Amino acid sequence: MIEVTAAYADSLAPNSATIKNAQGLVQKKKFVGLYKSDTGDLLFGECQGSGSSNYSTSADFAQPEKPVFRCTCPSRQFPCKHSLGLLYAYINGQTFTEAPVPEELAAKREKAEKRAEKKEQEAANPAPPKPKKTNTSALLKKINAQLEGLERLDKLLANLIGGGLGTVDQKTLALIQGQVKELGNYYLSGAQNELRRLALLLEDSSRSGYEYAIEQLASMHALIKKGRSYLQARADSKGEAPPDTETELEEWLGRAWQLAELKELGLVREKAELMQLAFASWDDVGRQEFVDTGFWLELSTANIHRTVQYRPYKAARHIREDDSFMEVVKSKELYVYPGGLNRRVRFEEWTSRPPEAADWQAVADGACRSYGEALKTVRNQLKNPLAQRSPALLLHVAETRATGQGGYVIRDGSGAELALENTGELGRGTVELLPFVPVELLQDAYLLVLFRHRPELGRLAVQPLTVIHRDRMVRLLY
Numbered sequence: 001m002i003e004v005t006a007a008y009a010d011s012l013a014p015n016s017a018t019i020k021n022a023q024g025l026v027q028k029k030k031f032v033g034l035y036k037s038d039t040g041d042l043l044f045g046e047c048q049g050s051g052s053s054n055y056s057t058s059a060d061f062a063q064p065e066k067p068v069f070r071c072t073c074p075s076r077q078f079p080c081k082h083s084l085g086l087l088y089a090y091i092n093g094q095t096f097t098e099a100p101v102p103e104e105l106a107a108k109r110e111k112a113e114k115r116a117e118k119k120e121q122e123a124a125n126p127a128p129p130k131p132k133k134t135n136t137s138a139l140l141k142k143i144n145a146q147l148e149g150l151e152r153l154d155k156l157l158a159n160l161i162g163g164g165l166g167t168v169d170q171k172t173l174a175l176i177q178g179q180v181k182e183l184g185n186y187y188l189s190g191a192q193n194e195l196r197r198l199a200l201l202l203e204d205s206s207r208s209g210y211e212y213a214i215e216q217l218a219s220m221h222a223l224i225k226k227g228r229s230y231l232q233a234r235a236d237s238k239g240e241a242p243p244d245t246e247t248e249l250e251e252w253l254g255r256a257w258q259l260a261e262l263k264e265l266g267l268v269r270e271k272a273e274l275m276q277l278a279f280a281s282w283d284d285v286g287r288q289e290f291v292d293t294g295f296w297l298e299l300s301t302a303n304i305h306r307t308v309q310y311r312p313y314k315a316a317r318h319i320r321e322d323d324s325f326m327e328v329v330k331s332k333e334l335y336v337y338p339g340g341l342n343r344r345v346r347f348e349e350w351t352s353r354p355p356e357a358a359d360w361q362a363v364a365d366g367a368c369r370s371y372g373e374a375l376k377t378v379r380n381q382l383k384n385p386l387a388q389r390s391p392a393l394l395l396h397v398a399e400t401r402a403t404g405q406g407g408y409v410i411r412d413g414s415g416a417e418l419a420l421e422n423t424g425e426l427g428r429g430t431v432e433l434l435p436f437v438p439v440e441l442l443q444d445a446y447l448l449v450l451f452r453h454r455p456e457l458g459r460l461a462v463q464p465l466t467v468i469h470r471d472r473m474v475r476l477l478y
Contacts, residue, residue, distance in 0.1 A: 014320040022084035035099040057082040065349040139239040149186025189254035197286030211455035222385035272334035278465040282427030292322035302366030305345040327352040341391040371416040400442035423452035430476035441469040
């Protein structure tokens with residue numbers, strides 16, 4: 001028997017429009033036949049389309065953690081609204097008649113089963129790993145190009161600082177933008193994004209823009225210094241030196257980690273369960289991409305992780321949007337990227353279940369109860385200029401009180417207090433939403449907060465993202 005919830009079906013949709021259209025098919029009774037296999041792991045049917053003939057669509061849960069959707073419609077979305085509509089019809093309790101699986105669909109399932117069996121056999125009896133062949137010449141060529149690119153970037157920043165930020169004009173900004181394009185020729189996409197971000201900050205003539213530009217320059221200087229040392233060591237070893245798996249330096253240099261690489265490096269955990277605590281999507285002009293970020297609590301370790309989906313402007317309409325998710329994810333394999341606090345994670349094959357009492361207890365057990373310790377953890381993270389600048393922590397809140405003029409302060413069990421304010425991250429504020437949260441939910445509660453150093457103020461800002469009270473979760477971002 002297939003167990004599917006609305007939250008799970010929503011999470012499979014490429015975008016919100018597909019959810020709306022799929023639900024519309026059910027409401028308008030466009031399905032002219034709804035069927036299920038005798039084993040109960042396959043839903044299939046026919047749906048009226050814009051053409052003269054119906055579309056044949058199916059949702060195959062032979063592998064629950066990796067369902068397969070098929071449809072005869074011409075849509076390039078996956079799953080399409082017809083396959084997703086099948087799930088909503090099933091969730092809504094519509095009758096699915098048991099019927100023989102159509103011959104063509106049965107043939108496709110048989111092929112898929114054989115592939116799965118072969119994969120399981122290979123996993124159970126793995127062949128001796130073949131020596132990995134590395135094109136040393138190509139690798140060294142890339143490393144040398146990166147070193148040359150860092151040298152060019154170093155000279156640009158030295159000239160910029162030597163002339164003084166106050167002298168930056170349109171001519172200087174045009175020069176920087178030209179160098180942004182040039183860095184693309186040196187395999188330094190990460191540095192390219194950061195230089196573009198610097199140009200945007202320099203265009204801001206306010207004092208805060210100036211302060212953030214100095215912070216950005218410090219990070220870029222650290223990138224040049226650490227990147228040069230790291231790349232030179234790799235070049236000297238003819239590419240034999242292992243990649244850095246403790247920090248995000250590789251990503252700053254522009255590396256896009258492959259899941260196979262993470263697995264080979266041992267950065268994978270099996271059967272991890274996660275609960276999403278917050279989600280936000282925003283426009284990152286520096287990267288020229290839309291960014292979907294989820295903050296997840298790993299229930300067995302109490303670590304807060306991030307899922308990150310990048311959608312480049314030019315391809316955004318073809319890439320599935322991530323979204324809020326209200327259930328517990330049961331991942332087959334959890335891939336963990338290098339980094340410090342809130343390490344990026346990714347899971348490909350998974351199922352879900354509703355949160356249980358033990359999950360809410362894991363939230364309580366995983367929360368930091370000392371604000372002094374929380375601040376120490378964050379400051380240690382921010383000592384590294386290349387670390388995640390906006391770490392998130394889960395805090396216990398003994399009491400929340402309003403301070404007037406829209407301000408709020410939270411207090412821990414020992415009486416230490418933190419003022420809440422918007423950080424300017426994640427695209428929008430949340431403090432102004434706290435008056436709409438019932439007062440009783442803000443006492444003896446748990447708060448997921450985002451920290452950000454405010455260079456123009458010389459202190460840390462703390463922004464609330466989600467309020468959790470017993471088994472209730474109030475998201476201020478979604």
